[in-house]
Amino acid sequence: MCLGIPGEVVELHPEHSDLAKVNVSGVKRLINIALLADDPPKPGEWVLIHVGFALSKIDEAEAAAAMEFLEGIGQAYEDEIAALRGSLIE
Amino acid sequence: MRFVDEFRDADKARALAAKIAALCAPGREYQLMEVCGGHTHTIYKHGLEDYLPEAITLVHGPGCPVCVIPMGRVDDAMHLASRPEVIMTSFGDMMRVPGSQGSFFDARAAGTDIRMVYSPLDSLKIARQNPDRHVVFMAIGFETTAPSTAMTMLRARAEGLPNFSVFGNHVTIIPAIKAILDSPDLRLDGFIGPGHVSTVIGCRPYEFIARDYGKPVVVAGFEPLDILQSIYMLMVQLSQGRSEVENQYSRVVPWDGNPVALKAIGETMELRPYFEWRGLGFISHSALRVRESFASMDAERLFAVPGVRVADPKACQCGEVLKGVLKPWECKVFGTACTPETPIGTCMVSPEGACAAYYNYGRMNRNRVAEATSSASVVRS
Numbered sequence: 001m002c003l004g005i006p007g008e009v010v011e012l013h014p015e016h017s018d019l020a021k022v023n024v025s026g027v028k029r030l031i032n033i034a035l036l037a038d039d040p041p042k043p044g045e046w047v048l049i050h051v052g053f054a055l056s057k058i059d060e061a062e063a064a065a066a067m068e069f070l071e072g073i074g075q076a077y078e079d080e081i082a083a084l085r086g087s088l089i090e
Numbered sequence: 091m092r093f094v095d096e097f098r099d100a101d102k103a104r105a106l107a108a109k110i111a112a113l114c115a116p117g118r119e120y121q122l123m124e125v126c127g128g129h130t131h132t133i134y135k136h137g138l139e140d141y142l143p144e145a146i147t148l149v150h151g152p153g154c155p156v157c158v159i160p161m162g163r164v165d166d167a168m169h170l171a172s173r174p175e176v177i178m179t180s181f182g183d184m185m186r187v188p189g190s191q192g193s194f195f196d197a198r199a200a201g202t203d204i205r206m207v208y209s210p211l212d213s214l215k216i217a218r219q220n221p222d223r224h225v226v227f228m229a230i231g232f233e234t235t236a237p238s239t240a241m242t243m244l245r246a247r248a249e250g251l252p253n254f255s256v257f258g259n260h261v262t263i264i265p266a267i268k269a270i271l272d273s274p275d276l277r278l279d280g281f282i283g284p285g286h287v288s289t290v291i292g293c294r295p296y297e298f299i300a301r302d303y304g305k306p307v308v309v310a311g312f313e314p315l316d317i318l319q320s321i322y323m324l325m326v327q328l329s330q331g332r333s334e335v336e337n338q339y340s341r342v343v344p345w346d347g348n349p350v351a352l353k354a355i356g357e358t359m360e361l362r363p364y365f366e367w368r369g370l371g372f373i374s375h376s377a378l379r380v381r382e383s384f385a386s387m388d389a390e391r392l393f394a395v396p397g398v399r400v401a402d403p404k405a406c407q408c409g410e411v412l413k414g415v416l417k418p419w420e421c422k423v424f425g426t427a428c429t430p431e432t433p434i435g436t437c438m439v440s441p442e443g444a445c446a447a448y449y450n451y452g453r454m455n456r457n458r459v460a461e462a463t464s465s466a467s468v469v470r471s
Contacts, residue, residue, distance in 0.1 A: 003128065004234070004286045004312075004342075006093040032211060034241055035351050046093060048289065048342050051181070052209025053238045056289040056348065058093055062341035067096055070315055073105045 004050040006058055007031070009041045022049060093341070097313030098136075106318040107141040113325040114145045121147050122324060123414055124282040125267060127154030127442025128312050134447040136314040142321070149276070149414035152266050153284055155231045156183050156440035157412060158367045159259055161402060164189035166395035167257055170226050171202050173393065177220060178204040179213040180228040186439045190400045210242035210256075217246075217254040226389045229256045234286040236260040236378060237351035240358040243380075243387050257389040258379050261365065263287050264295050265376035269367075271303050275415045280324040282317065283309035285339050292347025293335050300333040311339040358384050368402065368436060369409025408435035411444055418448040425449065 005024060013019035018034045020041065033040060033047070033054045041047050047054035114120065124130060130150045133139060139148055152158055168189050171178035178194070185195045185206060198204045203223075207213050210227050217225035229239040239256060246254045263284055270276060283296055288309045296307045306327035310320035320338040327334060337343055358381055365377030380388035389395075402408065405423045410416040418424055418437070428434040430446055437443035 004289075008092075032209075032241065035237055035348060035354070037350050048286070050286065051235060051238050052211050053241065055234070055237070055286065055351070056342050056344065059341050063093060066319075066338075066341055070097075070099070070102045070106075070319065073102060073109065 004048045004055060006046050007049045009033075009043050009045050009047060011043050012040075020054070022047065022054075024049065094313060097311065097315040099315065102315055103138075103141055103318055106315065106322055107143075110141075110146070110318070110322050110325050111143040113322075113329045114143055115329070119145050119147070120279045120325070120328065121149050121277060122280050122282060122321060123149040123151045123270070123276075123278050124310075124317070125151040125153040125263065125270075126282075126284040126287070127157070127440065127444075127447075128285065129153070129282055129310060129317060130444050131442055131447045132312050132314060132317060134451040137451070138314055138317055141318065146321070146325075148282075149278060150411070150417075150444040151270060151414055152367070152370060152412040153232070153263065153287075154412070154437070154440050154442040154444075155235075155259075155261055156187060157408065157436040157443045158261060158266075158369065159187065159230065159436065160366045160368045161189050161400040162366070162396075162398050163259060164193075165191065165400060166397060167228055168192075168194070168197055168202075169395055170257060170389055170393055171197060171204050173224075175224050176203070176393075177216060177223050177225045178202070178228060179207045179210075179216060179225060180204065181208075181230065182206050183440050183442070184228055184230060186433060187436055188433060188439070210239050211245070214242060214246055214249075214251065214254060217251055221253060224253045224255065224392075227254070227256050228259070230259045232261055232263050232284070232287045233290045233355070236355050236359065237290055237348070240351075240354035243358045243384055244354060246387060247384070252386075255387045255389040255392055256380055258359065258377075260359070260378040261367070262361070262376055262378065263291075265373045266367065266370065267296075267299065269370050269373055270413065271299065271305075273413060275413060278305060279328060280306045280308070282320050282324070283307045283335070285309065285311050285316075285343065288337075288339070288343045288347070290348050290351045293337050293343065293345050294347075296335045300335050304333045306333045307335045309335070309337045309339050309343055311342065357381075366399065369412040403434055406435040408437045408445075411437045418445040418452075421445065 007022035007024040010021045020033045046058040048056045186193050194204045213227040308320040308323045359378040361375045362377045362379045364372045364374045385391050407421040433439040437445040
């Protein structure tokens with residue numbers, strides 16, 4: 001199925017600037033990065049891959065921000081439950 | 091797996107669910123539509139509806155580009171494939187879509203040269219390897235996939251490849267959403283916006299939904315926490331009486347989309363005046379065709395196709411499922427005459443179809459819940 005999956009850019013093709021080798025969960029393949037020509041990915045960066053093309057870069061800062069929000073929610077929830085556990089309401 | 095595992099944490103899911111529940115106004119019900127088939131898939135696979143309060147119902151929309159292809163177009167594709175000089179190439183999820191004379195899968199079993207490809211670039215390779223044959227690529231998908239078809243066509247042109255063409259069935263998401271909004275059958279409070287389509291078109295195209303229809307839209311990622319967070323963001327807007335477009339999937343979706351991708355589509359394709367969608371009927375300016383400047387790569391121009399409108403089988407209720415009016419299990423033939431092995435309609439064939447997703451993941455849960463409820467009531471009496 002044509003899902004969009006994250007992959008890490010391992011190396012750029014020495015001859016074809018349109019191609020790059022990516023690592024997706026251990027599977028290494030060549031994909032086409034021409035859709036990112038305005039800001040080509042470098043090795044170590046992550047991209048969203050769909051039917052053999054990189055559609056978008058995965059912005060690590062945004063991913064970290066999203067996780068921070070979710071962690072904040074998780075912690076707040078745990079704090080709440082802990083507080084409830086310690087309540088003495090009769 | 092990085093950028094995946096972190097977004098599947100069950101504790102965080104429960105925490106989000108609690109916050110969502112807290113935002114529900116007493117006595118009020120909420121209907122939120124997820125447009126994208128990939129979202130439907132995640133929702134069923136991870137049982138996300140179980141995390142939501144009863145007050146919130148998720149309505150499954152028509153964002154499955156395979157599901158909306160009418161039978162007549164499948165027949166046209168089969169007609170192309172049956173030409174002896176043609177090698178038809180297609181994504182895997184098209185293989186079992188039933189036309190009036192069977193599917194690609196059936197035709198291949200009977201000897202027709204139809205090959206599954208992962209990428210349209212693979213079709214180019216097959217064309218290079220078979221200079222005496224003509225390779226047709228069955229181009230399907232929303233704006234997510236159209237840029238890949240476009241780049242492939244540009245590549246074929248640059249190489250001067252003479253034996254490659256595209257049978258264009260790309261559809262566009264905005265007219266479908268508008269058709270849903272204008273439909274009298276539905277009452278929706280907000281939209282979980284498409285994830286990967288938005289990497290191409292950006293978030294601006296959804297602004298009319300918030301501005302003209304007063305419904306909030308949150309562009310969502312595909313992991314369980316992405317969807318729950320998007321529902322949370324929708325509920326915050328609804329509780330505050332706001333209707334805006336927000337981007338939960340900001341790690342992947344740029345607000346302005348991908349200009350390189352949009353340019354490639356514009357160079358190679360143009361909007362059809364109208365196109366027939368299974369279940370939604372004819373919608374104007376809702377699909378793409380190959381531009382005249384690329385006529386030598388347009389399978390519809392190179393070869394005559396029957397172009398016959400074929401009505402869906404009488405028993406098929408895909409149309410109502412695609413609009414979100416019916417749930418999969420409410421279709422009369424769900425699970426009996428229509429299963430993934432013997433599909434009648436496209437909702438059951440495509441992995442992104444609501445019926446396939448529910449059949450594969452959702453049923454067990456619902457049975458469990460039903461059993462638990464009935465045994466509980468037995469105990470009470």
